[in-house]
Amino acid sequence: MNTKTKLSLLILMGFLTITSCGKKETVPAEESTEVTETSAEGVQPAVTEENVLIIEGNDQMQFNTNELKAVAGKPIKLTLKHVGKIPKESMGHNLVVLQEGTDQSAFALKANEAQATDYIPESEKASIIAHTKLLGGGEEDTIEFTIDKKGSYPFICSFPGHVAMMKGVLLVE
Structure with missing residues (x-):
């Protein structure tokens, strides 16, 4: 397949997905969280150094949020949950965080x-x-x-045809 055919196919798949989907599933987005707990004495322990992010993908080719936030220079722990039922061969999801400007x-x-x-793709490491x-x-x-x-930093699902609807941005502040 040449590039024009692939691009046309990708656009057609995105269009068909948008027009064929029924009711949109709305799930509240989970933002970056920092865990703090108060002990019995009322003293707060040190705040964790980690950004904890959770995002979900479903069988309607949607992430539950298109924006994630994290703090620069601190470890990011990102969890992707596929909350659908369809196997990965037909409705696989991943999350790829890309360099700025990609x-x-x-x-x-x-x-x-x-x-x-x-x-x-190995060529895009x-x-x-x-x-x-x-x-x-x-x-x-x-x-x-x-x-x-x-x-x-943009993020996408790189399963064929999914990038049309499954993309967002990781804001690092």
Whole structure:
């Protein structure tokens, strides 16, 4: 397949998905959280150094949020939960955090050809900050990474055709 055909197919899949979906599932987004607990004496222990992020993907090709927030220079613990029921061969989801300025469409086209590596193209390793495994319904994966530089880092699902609807931004402040 040439690039024009692939791009046309990707756009058509996104259009069909948008027009064929029924009621949208709305799930409140979970923001970056820092855990603090108060002991019996009322003294607060030190705040954890970690950014804990949770995002869900469903069978309607949607993440439950398109924005995540984290603090620069601190470890990020990101969990992707596939809350659907369809297996990964048909409705697989992953989450790929990309470098600022990465062309998401070009990345997605290369990912379409990378089935053997769960749609993570070897040729684009320099564009990837972190990524989860490819998940099927009911599965989850947690990854840990650190971003030192403040900025807006795009994230996508690189399963073929999903980038049209499953994308967002990780804001590192």
